[in-house]
Amino acid sequence: MPIFSKNKHKTVQNSAHEQLFLGEDYDVRLKWFKTTFQNSDDITVHELTTNQTRCGIVFLQGMVDQQIFDDQVLKYIVSPGFASSRKDLFHKILDLQSISTMCTSIVADIQEAADSVLEGKIIIFFEGDSRMLVIPLTSFEKRAVSETTNENVIRGPREAFVEDIQTNITLIRRKIKSPDLKMEQLVVGRYTKTKVTIGYIQGVCKEELITDIKQRINQLEIDGVLEGSYIEECIEQFPLSPFPQTQKTERPDVAAAALLEGRAVLFVDGTPIPLLVPVTMYMFLQSAEDYYQRFFLTSFIRLLRYTYLLVSLLFPSFYIAITTFHPEMIPTTLLISVAASRDNVPFPGLVEAFIMELAFEGLREAGIRTPKAIGQAIGVLGALVIGQAAVQAGIVSAPMVIIVSITGIASFIIPGYDLAFTIRLLRFPIMILAGTFGIFGLMIGCILIYIHVVNLHSFGVPYLSPTAPLRPADLKDVFIRAPWWFMKRRPSFVGDSNSNRLTIKKSRPEDDED
Amino acid sequence: MIMIIILFFLFIFGYEWAYLKKKSRKRRTFWIVFCIMGMSFSYCIATIVFKNMPSPNTLIQFLFTPIQQKILGKVD
Amino acid sequence: MRALKWFMVMSTLLLTGCWSRVEINDCAFVTAMYVDKSVKGQMEVTLAFPLPNRLVPGTVGGSASPGNPYTQVSRTGKTITEAYQKMQIDLPRRISWGHTRIIVVSEEMAKEGIGHILEFIARDPKLNINNAVLVAPGKAKDIENLVPAFERFPSEIVREFTQEMVTLYTTPKDFLETENGDMIVGYLTKGKEKMVSEQGKEAMWVGTDGMALFHDYKMVGKIGLKEGRGALWLRNSIKNASVSIISPTDKKPISLLILRSKTKIRPSKNEPFTFDVYVTAEDDISESYSNINLTNAKNIFQLEKIAEKEIKDRISEAFKASKGMKADVFQFGAYLSWYKPKIWKAVKEDWPTVYHDKVKLNIHVDLHIKRPGAENNPIWIKEINS
Amino acid sequence: MKAAQISQNQLLLFLILYFYSTLVGFSASNLIHISQYDTILVLCISGLTAGIYAYFTIKLANRRPNEFFFHYGKDIFPQWIHILFMGFYFFSFLHTSAFVLREYEDFIVQTYLGGTPNWAVGGLLGMVVAVTARSGIQTLFRTAQGLFFLILIADVSNTIFIGKELKWDRWMAFITNHSGHGIFAGTYTTIPFFGEVIVLVFIFPYLTQKNKTLKTVFWAIVLGLLLIIVNFVFLLLLFGPNLASHITYPMLEMVRYIRIADFIENLDPFLISIWSTTVYLKISLLFFLSVQILAQFFRLKDHRPLTFSLAAVMVALSLQMSGGSAALTSFYTNSWATYSYFIEGIPILYLLMDTLKRFIKKRSAKNNKGM
Structure with missing residues (x-):
C-alpha cells in the first residue's frame, strides 16, 4: 500500500537497533544472516545464481506469498533473458526496481533487512552490491472481517475490527476518504516490534494531542505488546485510577466518529480493539446506535443509562443504608414485608449483600470463562436460580436477590464495558461505607469518587468535561442527544473548537405543521 | 484511639515522604513539613490525654461576648 | 494516589466498626x-x-398464621x-x-x-x-x-x-x-x-x-358529631363530606356530595375581634328524594342557598362550642397576630376571655352545585312541566 | 504555585452554595428566634451589606490582581503586623472550618447515627476535605459546579413537595409583624455569614476574567439570597416562628414533612445528604485557605504535604472545641458574630491603609515635582 511506504523510514528510526553495514561481500552477509537466524528453521535462506551472480533470498516461511514470489519475481530473475550482465541485472533490479511487485524498496543496512524479514518481507541480496532488495509480499492467515460481538446494534454497520492492523486501517480509510486523515506508524516492543498506528484528522485534531501521544509512546521501552492494553496502561496520565482513560471499540464506525470529533485512534497490531483518546466519562455512556436512531428515543435511552449507572453503583449500598440505618425511609407496609423476609436470615445486611454480590460476580466471570459447550448452563439465569435456592434455604433474603439482580442487569446497560467494570469494582467499598455510616457514608463515598473523577484527565481533557468544567455548548451530546441538524459545531473539549461540522446550505424544508 | 492516631500519622508520614522524595524537594521543605506534622500529632494526642485543654472558643468567648452584649443588649 | 485514598478510607473502617447499625x-x-x-x-x-x-411472604392474609x-x-x-x-x-x-x-x-x-x-x-x-x-x-x-x-x-x-x-x-x-x-x-x-x-x-x-x-x-x-363537621369546615380539611338538605318544594331530603372546598379566614377590616370566614365549595348531587326539578337553574340556585345555610349553621355551632369553653381551637388569635399585631399584643394576656366575650364570625359560604350526577331528574318524575 | 483557573461561572455557583450551606442548615433556628417574621428583611439587609464587603474586597484585590494577598500584604502594612494578621487568618479559617465540621458532626450524630462517635464522622469527612484540599482549589470549584445542579434539583423538589403543606395564610405576618430590635440583632448576627465573601481576596489570583468578579459576586449574593429566602419563607409558613425557633434543625423537620404519595415515607436522609455536600464544600474552602496561608508563610512550593497534618488538627480541634452542643450554641450566639466582624474587617483595614499610602505617595510625588 502506497501510504505506508511513505512512512517507511520512520519505522527504521523507531527501531532501537544500531545500523550495520556489511558492504558488498556476499559471503559475509550470508554468514551474518545464517548466524542471526540460527536455530530458526522457519527462516529460509535460499541461494541461487543468475547471470553469474550469486544471490541470496531470505524470507520467513508462512509469512510470505511464495506463489506470487515464484511467479512474479523469481521466474524473471532466473530467466536467461532478464539481464544481459551482472551490471544490467543490478541496474534493472536495484536502480529501476523493475520487479513486478509493488512497494519494493532498497536497503543497505543489514539489521533493517533482518527486521524486514521478520515482518514477513522477502530480502534478496546480491554478490557485488551492498544494496538489498526488499519485496513486501507479506501474506499470512488472518481472520476475515466479521460481525461485531460485543457492541451490537440494531441499526448501523455490522462490521468489526480484526487483529490485522492493515485491515483495520483500511476499514477506517473506507469511511473517511480524505488526505487529511493521517496514519502515523510507530513500532513498539523490543521483541514483538508491534506496529502502533496513530490515526487522526489533521486540522480537526489538536496538534498537541498527537505530539503528546507520540512522546508518551516513544518513552516506552517494553519487551512486547500483545494487546492494546499494554500501551494503554503505560501511557495513561493517572495509572492508579480505576477509571478507564481510553475508550475501546471494535466498531470502525465508532472509531471514525471519534476521528471526526477530533480525537485520535490508536491501532495496535494484533488487537481487534483500537484505543480512542482522549475520552470523557460521558463517552462510555454513548453507544454507536445513539447516532443512528431518532434523537428522542436516544435521549430517553441515554437518561435511562445514567439512571442505571447510578443504580449499578449505588443500589446495593442504598439498600443496606436504608435497611440498617434509615428504616423510616421505607413505607410501613413495604418495611414489614422486607423485615418479614429478612427474619430468618442469619447475616447482617452488609454481609448478605456481599455474599450475593460476590456470588453474582463469580457467576458472571464463570460465564465468560467456561467452555462454550457448557457455558450455556451458567449465566445470569444460573445466578437467579441459585438466588432462589438461597432464599429458600434462608441464607439470603428475597429482596436482596432482587437488588443484586437489578444491579447486575444495570451494569450491562452501560455501553462502555470498561466503565462498567470500574463501577462494579467501586460498588464494594461504597457498600462498606454504607454499612458503616448509612447514607452519610454513601455520600462520602460518592464525594470521594466525584473528587477523583473531577481531578482526572485523559490526555489533557478533563474527565468530566463538558460538565465540570462546564461548557454549555457541548452539553448537546451528553445527557441527551440533540438532533444532527442542531449539533452544528464540533465538541470543543477535544478537537479544534471553532469549526463547523455541519452546515445546511438551504434552510431546512419547512415542516408542514399547522 | 491513640493507636488510630499513631497509625494515621505513620501512614501520612510515609505518604508525604514518598511525595516529597518523588518531587525531589529541598531539605528545608522536609523539615518544615515534618515539623508541622509533629506538632499536629502532638496536638491530636494532647486532645485525648488532657481532656480539659483550654479550647480557642473559650478565648474568643472571653474576648467578644462582652462586646456583643454591649452592642445587642442582653440577649438571653 | 487513588489506591492510597481508598486504603485510608478502608483503614478507618476496619479499625472501627458499625456503631449505629x-x-x-x-x-x-x-x-x-x-x-x-x-x-x-x-x-x-x-x-x-x-x-x-x-407475616412470612406468601402467606400474607392467609389464615394459616x-x-x-x-x-x-x-x-x-x-x-x-x-x-x-x-x-x-x-x-x-x-x-x-x-x-x-x-x-x-x-x-x-x-x-x-x-x-x-x-x-x-x-x-x-x-x-x-x-x-x-x-x-x-x-x-x-x-x-x-x-x-x-x-x-x-x-x-x-x-x-x-x-x-x-x-x-x-x-x-x-x-x-x-x-x-x-x-x-x-x-x-x-x-x-x-x-x-x-x-x-x-x-x-x-x-x-x-x-x-x-x-x-x-x-x-x-x-x-358532638354535627359541630365536629363544622370544625372540619373551619380547619379547612373537609373531604368526602356530604351535606343533606331539605328540598323547598316537598320537604324531602336531597344529598349533596362535596367535591372541593376551601376555607379562608380573615380578620374583618373594621372591627378588631370579628373574623370573616369564606367557604367555597363545589358539589354534585348524590341523591334526591324530592320532586324538585333539578334541571332548572333557579331551583338549583335555591338548593345552593339552603346548603349554604346548612354549612353556615354547622360552622357557627362549632365556633360557639369552642367559645363556650374559652378555647381558641381554631386559632383565631393567630390570625389576629398576623394581620393586626398591635391589637393582638394588647389582648394577648387575657385572650381566652376576649375570645369568649368579643370574637364574632361573619361566615360567607359560596357553594356551587356543579353537576347533577349520572341522571338529571329522578326517574319517577315524569315531565313535571308538561 | 501554578495558578489554577477558576471561571466566573464556577465562582458564581460556588458562592451560592457557600452562602446556602450552613445558614439554612444550622442557623435557621437561632435566626428565626431573634428576628421572627423579620427574618426575610434581615436576610436582605445582610445580603446588601455583603455586597458592600465584596465591593471593598474586590477593590483591594484588584490593585494587585495577580498576586496573593499574603505576598503583597507586607507592602501595605509593616511585615510583622502583616504576619500577625495572616496568622490570625490562618487560625480563623482553620477554626471556622473546625466549627462548621463540629456543627455537622453534631447534626449527623444527633439525627441519624445515634451510636456513632463524633470523631468517626469528623474523621471521615475531614479526610474527604483533606483529599479535596490536596487536589487543589480548581477541583473544589469544579466539584461545586457539578454539585450545584444536584443541590438545586433537590432543593426545588423539596419546595415543590412541601408547598401543599404550607399555611399560606401566614404570609400577611411578613408585612405586619416587625420589631426593631429583632431586625437589628438578626442583621448583626447574619451579616458575618455573608461577610465571608472576603475569602475572595485570597482566591483572587486564581480567577479568570477578573473584571467581572464584582458582577459575579453580586449575582451570587442575589441568587443565594433567593435560595435561602425561599427556604426561610417556607420554614416560617410551615412551622411559624414559635415552633421553628424551638426545633434544633428546622430545615430537617421541614424536609421530614414531605411524604410523596406514600411511596417514600421520609426522604430526609437522602435530601439531607445532598444538602450536606454544601457543608463539605464550605469546610473544604476554608480549610484549603488556611493550608495555603501556612504554605505561603513557609514559602513552600505547594501546599500538598501539609494537608493531612492540618486536617488532623482540624478534626481534633472540632472535637475539642467544646464539650457539648450547649457550649457550642452559646459560643455561636454570644460571640461568634462579633469575632467574625473583626476577622472580616481586616481586608477593609488593608484597603484603607493602601489608599492612605497611595495618597501620601502621590502627595509627596507632587510635592517633589513642585519643589
Missing part, C-alpha cells in the same frame, strides 16, 4: 402510641408493633422515656420510632394535659411531628383491640380515619406552633358489634365521634 429484623417498629393515665400520677404507655415474623400479626406492649412510668425503656428491657428487639403514625391519648390523660407527650415527640429525633394525634374515651390502649377487617393492623385503621379526613388530622406540629396550646383533635368512639368477617362474633369496633377541644394543652371539652 440496627438490622431491620432487629427492630420493633412502633406503629402507634397509646397513652393512658395510670395510678400515682404515672402514665401508661402502650406501643403497637407489627410482627413481621408472622398462628396468631395476629401485631401485638401491643404496655408499661407505666413517670415519663414516656421511662415507660418505653422499661419496655425495651423486656423486648428482644430495638424499639424504632420512625414509623409511628398515630398517637392516641385517653380522655382522662388528655384532661390532665398532653404537653409532656408533645415534648417527647418534638424532642425525639426519629419521631416525626406530622403524625396524627387523637383522643379516645376510656382506655386508649383498647383501641388496639379492634378487629382490623380491612387492614392488616388496627393502627392502620385509625390512621386511615385521619388520612381520609373523616376526623381531624391534627399533628403535634399543629399543637406546637400555637402560642397557647389551644387545638381541636379528633375523638374516637368504641363499641361492640357483630361482625361478619369474624363469623358473626361480637368484636371491638372503633369509629369517630366529634372532636376534643384543648386549651393550654389540656382537654377542656368535647363537641
Whole structure:
C-alpha cells in the first residue's frame, strides 16, 4: 500500500537497533544472516545464481506469498533473458526496481533487512552490491472481517475490527476518504516490534494531542505488546485510577466518529480493539446506535443509562443504608414485608449483600470463562436460580436477590464495558461505607469518587468535561442527544473548537405543521 | 484511639515522604513539613490525654461576648 | 494516589466498626402510641408493633398464621422515656420510632394535659411531628383491640380515619406552633358489634365521634358529631363530606356530595375581634328524594342557598362550642397576630376571655352545585312541566 | 504555585452554595428566634451589606490582581503586623472550618447515627476535605459546579413537595409583624455569614476574567439570597416562628414533612445528604485557605504535604472545641458574630491603609515635582 511506504523510514528510526553495514561481500552477509537466524528453521535462506551472480533470498516461511514470489519475481530473475550482465541485472533490479511487485524498496543496512524479514518481507541480496532488495509480499492467515460481538446494534454497520492492523486501517480509510486523515506508524516492543498506528484528522485534531501521544509512546521501552492494553496502561496520565482513560471499540464506525470529533485512534497490531483518546466519562455512556436512531428515543435511552449507572453503583449500598440505618425511609407496609423476609436470615445486611454480590460476580466471570459447550448452563439465569435456592434455604433474603439482580442487569446497560467494570469494582467499598455510616457514608463515598473523577484527565481533557468544567455548548451530546441538524459545531473539549461540522446550505424544508 | 492516631500519622508520614522524595524537594521543605506534622500529632494526642485543654472558643468567648452584649443588649 | 485514598478510607473502617447499625429484623417498629393515665400520677404507655415474623411472604392474609400479626406492649412510668425503656428491657428487639403514625391519648390523660407527650415527640429525633394525634374515651390502649377487617393492623385503621379526613388530622406540629396550646383533635368512639368477617362474633369496633377541644394543652371539652363537621369546615380539611338538605318544594331530603372546598379566614377590616370566614365549595348531587326539578337553574340556585345555610349553621355551632369553653381551637388569635399585631399584643394576656366575650364570625359560604350526577331528574318524575 | 483557573461561572455557583450551606442548615433556628417574621428583611439587609464587603474586597484585590494577598500584604502594612494578621487568618479559617465540621458532626450524630462517635464522622469527612484540599482549589470549584445542579434539583423538589403543606395564610405576618430590635440583632448576627465573601481576596489570583468578579459576586449574593429566602419563607409558613425557633434543625423537620404519595415515607436522609455536600464544600474552602496561608508563610512550593497534618488538627480541634452542643450554641450566639466582624474587617483595614499610602505617595510625588 502506497501510504505506508511513505512512512517507511520512520519505522527504521523507531527501531532501537544500531545500523550495520556489511558492504558488498556476499559471503559475509550470508554468514551474518545464517548466524542471526540460527536455530530458526522457519527462516529460509535460499541461494541461487543468475547471470553469474550469486544471490541470496531470505524470507520467513508462512509469512510470505511464495506463489506470487515464484511467479512474479523469481521466474524473471532466473530467466536467461532478464539481464544481459551482472551490471544490467543490478541496474534493472536495484536502480529501476523493475520487479513486478509493488512497494519494493532498497536497503543497505543489514539489521533493517533482518527486521524486514521478520515482518514477513522477502530480502534478496546480491554478490557485488551492498544494496538489498526488499519485496513486501507479506501474506499470512488472518481472520476475515466479521460481525461485531460485543457492541451490537440494531441499526448501523455490522462490521468489526480484526487483529490485522492493515485491515483495520483500511476499514477506517473506507469511511473517511480524505488526505487529511493521517496514519502515523510507530513500532513498539523490543521483541514483538508491534506496529502502533496513530490515526487522526489533521486540522480537526489538536496538534498537541498527537505530539503528546507520540512522546508518551516513544518513552516506552517494553519487551512486547500483545494487546492494546499494554500501551494503554503505560501511557495513561493517572495509572492508579480505576477509571478507564481510553475508550475501546471494535466498531470502525465508532472509531471514525471519534476521528471526526477530533480525537485520535490508536491501532495496535494484533488487537481487534483500537484505543480512542482522549475520552470523557460521558463517552462510555454513548453507544454507536445513539447516532443512528431518532434523537428522542436516544435521549430517553441515554437518561435511562445514567439512571442505571447510578443504580449499578449505588443500589446495593442504598439498600443496606436504608435497611440498617434509615428504616423510616421505607413505607410501613413495604418495611414489614422486607423485615418479614429478612427474619430468618442469619447475616447482617452488609454481609448478605456481599455474599450475593460476590456470588453474582463469580457467576458472571464463570460465564465468560467456561467452555462454550457448557457455558450455556451458567449465566445470569444460573445466578437467579441459585438466588432462589438461597432464599429458600434462608441464607439470603428475597429482596436482596432482587437488588443484586437489578444491579447486575444495570451494569450491562452501560455501553462502555470498561466503565462498567470500574463501577462494579467501586460498588464494594461504597457498600462498606454504607454499612458503616448509612447514607452519610454513601455520600462520602460518592464525594470521594466525584473528587477523583473531577481531578482526572485523559490526555489533557478533563474527565468530566463538558460538565465540570462546564461548557454549555457541548452539553448537546451528553445527557441527551440533540438532533444532527442542531449539533452544528464540533465538541470543543477535544478537537479544534471553532469549526463547523455541519452546515445546511438551504434552510431546512419547512415542516408542514399547522 | 491513640493507636488510630499513631497509625494515621505513620501512614501520612510515609505518604508525604514518598511525595516529597518523588518531587525531589529541598531539605528545608522536609523539615518544615515534618515539623508541622509533629506538632499536629502532638496536638491530636494532647486532645485525648488532657481532656480539659483550654479550647480557642473559650478565648474568643472571653474576648467578644462582652462586646456583643454591649452592642445587642442582653440577649438571653 | 487513588489506591492510597481508598486504603485510608478502608483503614478507618476496619479499625472501627458499625456503631449505629440496627438490622431491620432487629427492630420493633412502633406503629402507634397509646397513652393512658395510670395510678400515682404515672402514665401508661402502650406501643403497637407489627410482627413481621408472622407475616412470612406468601402467606400474607392467609389464615394459616398462628396468631395476629401485631401485638401491643404496655408499661407505666413517670415519663414516656421511662415507660418505653422499661419496655425495651423486656423486648428482644430495638424499639424504632420512625414509623409511628398515630398517637392516641385517653380522655382522662388528655384532661390532665398532653404537653409532656408533645415534648417527647418534638424532642425525639426519629419521631416525626406530622403524625396524627387523637383522643379516645376510656382506655386508649383498647383501641388496639379492634378487629382490623380491612387492614392488616388496627393502627392502620385509625390512621386511615385521619388520612381520609373523616376526623381531624391534627399533628403535634399543629399543637406546637400555637402560642397557647389551644387545638381541636379528633375523638374516637368504641363499641361492640357483630361482625361478619369474624363469623358473626361480637368484636371491638372503633369509629369517630366529634372532636376534643384543648386549651393550654389540656382537654377542656368535647363537641358532638354535627359541630365536629363544622370544625372540619373551619380547619379547612373537609373531604368526602356530604351535606343533606331539605328540598323547598316537598320537604324531602336531597344529598349533596362535596367535591372541593376551601376555607379562608380573615380578620374583618373594621372591627378588631370579628373574623370573616369564606367557604367555597363545589358539589354534585348524590341523591334526591324530592320532586324538585333539578334541571332548572333557579331551583338549583335555591338548593345552593339552603346548603349554604346548612354549612353556615354547622360552622357557627362549632365556633360557639369552642367559645363556650374559652378555647381558641381554631386559632383565631393567630390570625389576629398576623394581620393586626398591635391589637393582638394588647389582648394577648387575657385572650381566652376576649375570645369568649368579643370574637364574632361573619361566615360567607359560596357553594356551587356543579353537576347533577349520572341522571338529571329522578326517574319517577315524569315531565313535571308538561 | 501554578495558578489554577477558576471561571466566573464556577465562582458564581460556588458562592451560592457557600452562602446556602450552613445558614439554612444550622442557623435557621437561632435566626428565626431573634428576628421572627423579620427574618426575610434581615436576610436582605445582610445580603446588601455583603455586597458592600465584596465591593471593598474586590477593590483591594484588584490593585494587585495577580498576586496573593499574603505576598503583597507586607507592602501595605509593616511585615510583622502583616504576619500577625495572616496568622490570625490562618487560625480563623482553620477554626471556622473546625466549627462548621463540629456543627455537622453534631447534626449527623444527633439525627441519624445515634451510636456513632463524633470523631468517626469528623474523621471521615475531614479526610474527604483533606483529599479535596490536596487536589487543589480548581477541583473544589469544579466539584461545586457539578454539585450545584444536584443541590438545586433537590432543593426545588423539596419546595415543590412541601408547598401543599404550607399555611399560606401566614404570609400577611411578613408585612405586619416587625420589631426593631429583632431586625437589628438578626442583621448583626447574619451579616458575618455573608461577610465571608472576603475569602475572595485570597482566591483572587486564581480567577479568570477578573473584571467581572464584582458582577459575579453580586449575582451570587442575589441568587443565594433567593435560595435561602425561599427556604426561610417556607420554614416560617410551615412551622411559624414559635415552633421553628424551638426545633434544633428546622430545615430537617421541614424536609421530614414531605411524604410523596406514600411511596417514600421520609426522604430526609437522602435530601439531607445532598444538602450536606454544601457543608463539605464550605469546610473544604476554608480549610484549603488556611493550608495555603501556612504554605505561603513557609514559602513552600505547594501546599500538598501539609494537608493531612492540618486536617488532623482540624478534626481534633472540632472535637475539642467544646464539650457539648450547649457550649457550642452559646459560643455561636454570644460571640461568634462579633469575632467574625473583626476577622472580616481586616481586608477593609488593608484597603484603607493602601489608599492612605497611595495618597501620601502621590502627595509627596507632587510635592517633589513642585519643589
